[in-house]
Amino acid sequence: MRQWILKIHPEDNVLVALTDLKAGEEVVYEGQTYTPAEFIPAKHKFTIDAMPVGSHIIMYGVLVGVAQQDIIKGGLITTANIKHASNDFMSERHAYTWSKPDTTKFEGRTFMGYHRTDGSVGTGNYWLVIPMVFCENRNVDVLQEALIKPLGYGRKKTYELKAQTLIERIKAGGSVEEVLYTETESDTENAIGAKVFPNVDGIKFLTHAGGCGGIRQDAIALCGLLAGYITHPNVAGATVLSLGCQNAEVRILEEEIAKRSPNFSKPLYILDQQKTGTEQELLDKALRQTLAGLMQANEIVRQPAPLSKLVIGLECGGSDGFSGISANPAIGYTSDLLVSLGGSVILAEFPELCGVEQNMIDRCVDKERAERFSHLMRTYNARAEEAGSGFYMNPSPGNIKDGLITDAIKSAGAAKKGGTSPVVDVLDYPEKVTKPGLNLLCTPGNDVESTTAEVASGANVVLFTTGLGTPTGNPIAPVVKIATNTTLYKKMNDIIDINTGTIIEGEETIEQAGERILDYVIKVASGEVQVSAVRHGQDDFIPWKRGVSL
Template identity: 60%
Template sequence: MSAPAARFLRIHPADNVMVALQDLPAATVVRFENQVLVLPEAIPAKHKFFLHEMAPGAEVTMYGGLVGKAQVHIAQGGRMTTANTAHAADPYAYRGWQQGPWVAPDAARFAGRTFQGYHRADGRVGTANYWLFVPLVFCENRNLDAIKEALHHELGYATTGKYRLFAHDLLRAYQQGDDGQGIQLAPASTPARARVFPNVDGIKFLNHSGGCGGTRQDADTLGELLAAYADHPNVAGVTVLSLGCQHLQTSNFRASLQRRNPQFDKPLLVFEQQLMDSEEQVVSEAIRQTFRGLARANENVRRPAPLSALSIGVKCGGSDGFSGLSANPAVGYAADLLVGLGGQVLLAEFPELCGAEQNILDRCPDGALAGRFTQLMGDYDALATAVGSGFFMNPSPGNIADGLITDAIKSAGAAKKGGTSPVADVLDYTEPARRPGLSLVCTPGNDVEATTGQAAAGATLILFTTGLGTPTGNPVCPVIKVATNTGLARRLADIIDLDAGPVIAGTKTIEQMGEEILDYCVRAASGEVIPKAVALGQDDFIPWKRGVSL
């Protein structure tokens, strides 16, 4: 049998591997340019096969760069696996700007367009209006849970819960001697009651496991992180619960907040449990005073804002062999459109830039930015190596099973989310993004730790690409899911917002998909559409302990 060109792809003219766009059975005849080869084995969709016979030690090239080395002899047409290919990447060094003057893509479709956002006193604009509860130590998590149960139900943020109703129906069937096999899950949760404060989009709780018992450095970093969330443009006001004796003191948190924003003027309610008469007093007073704050937050309404006020984080998780071909470059095109319009784009996941460093460095306009990037990359990799790991170990079993064999392959595709624009800034974890354009944010690749860090940098929306399906969300920053393939978008439609599969099918270009993604972002920023992660209450929050996570 012969395979038409639409069933496989060589990404870059210098590549010596091809990507299967569909399942290719063994004995498939592949005709490409002036070559004809017969596949000696089946190649599943998303996986790679070699154009030439490979000797041990031969360099494997993909996306135009070194992504691995052959470990054994590999026949022409053989499938790339972890058994025959190991991670390898070229050395990198700053060479100055290498790409000529950057030209933004044509954004005429978005010229003059606005979104309906929440304007803050410092000039920033939120895409949502949340009240935030912050515990300074894990000891206060139970109090937060009690407050959440009370406020969510009474103020209209709780839903009837389809799973709760399902369990109720099963219980009733059990009590009647029925095995419950006929009980069906309701199609969706519904609000238990109308919202009391319609202009407050939610009440969010940052439960965590830190603040005491770890290193003082961890407590300091957590303080900076919590201050960043309190200062976030999507947050209208903050209630802080402290025990009193923990490492992360209230004074430390206030100092972090003052350093971050000396003009911070949002309602800030602080309760110190060990200075009060009882736990009951802590919880009741927190509810009482927060209720008043919510009434004030409800006075803020959405008003028009330019697209330059948007700050969008770009992230991938549950990546597959199509991530670097469809969703990531489409998000990258949307990112370039936004940069051209004067907005911010935040590219994180430093372990997933391993092997893509030279491309990043070539986009740095000066040596200072390049130096900071290489230092953060090197320091982070050294910390991971010191505990027995390293960036090269980043790909997960799911990544590998779906065609991402080495970290350099994964990184080359992951970097596509950042588009092609110059690097405007390089930020360490919890540092705020202050410049328009593309900023690099040092975070792990771990989905929740990365989105937690992007929101801390100031992202007001996050574009999250996935090939396998990932339900990650964030408490204060709406997360928009973009599937790399149509099969996933259909199968897990309850967690996916956009389908980039038409790029693989050839029915949409990357540019068309990128415009569709940015259009969705504008509507989500205006509250016109609700991303699935928001509707599902997917409020994931994990602070990063440096050096122990990829």
């Protein structure tokens, strides 16, 4: 049965409006009647009692703000009458127990994946072309133009066809009004032709703006990130273009590869332009070696693998006031299911864990992990503060408009993505996941930077929740888009894969949605379902320079 309001935690002193509420409209929750004193838009919150200046605002059972003005009983909380506040935290852990979910439905289930010699299993099979430095981006672009369509990976884009039609209309003397308003042929996307290598999902070209000119730590981090992609289970091999004089040296890349995969055996071709000579010679070698590598990659086929071989990245972007009560806790339950089955999950976006640090610390399996998490959080926030923009500046205008008034409110809901299982490891960017269970990875809240990092750490599928809508994807890992509300799901169904607005509407529980999501993940991992981001070629890739990024 659908409810109109929600009290998320017994200790909360504000309620969430699940639909627009009129001033004076009586609403009932768990036998108690509440009356908003003013119009409360859906996704926003109103006070249970009057709150004088200085009163603590509690949501999800934690401190999320402080009243800056007197707020009447039933009053809407806004950026004008409250400000961000969060509880301090200690490295010491409190007692924590975890009740595993029932995994009977998934026991013995498998997915069809690509088995690698290091024991990992991919959900895709890609070849990479990577520059060590931005100076090589043009050569990467030349290779992309030369290879994509002939190999059968290109598509006749909808808007190329539309533009062609409109240009012909202009040439024929059409008016501005005809160009603006006259219908064109139906939008379609057509494959260029059959793939030359049917067992290779694609060849991906990862250009970037780094590799030189920054601090040496940036170069080392970039090499670690690129090594994460080269050694990734979704990658069969790579072609790497180096200029030869950049800070991101090939030597560093090889060291980072060895850290992640000591017995690395994938085909890897590294070309140095300053050693090779002319551009023509470089590109000729790169073409030949890439095609030879694709021939080897094509020999790999999907085979059954246990669900313990799944590594799921947990991400959110374009969040709204429903994120923390529908999509995020739903994938949190998915996370707990996978952890119980021996798999791994990655919770990142450290600026969006502000206010729930103590909960994460309590869940750490030992003192070492707890202290590392505490150190990373304090150091990151201090650097942000030095730049004049602490974690409290994280919520975007879209977040605020849709009910996420403070960073602590946003964070308390964002943390729900990580479920309730123990934290087995805490990783700094761009370290690799090595332990089954819940892993915390230090990244910004920036959607693409964080998703890029999670995949580098080993995520072979990413679950991405959104309340406002975002097309974010990744070159080598499927990014499953999950809507927090049905309105978004219907409005932007070309980029959204799953709807959890059903939770808000009372049609299913968080647990039921979490199981449904895991079922979907298994199909995606097996290549049975192509997610929207893959279908649209949404290959977002942004390395994080360890400066301040929220």
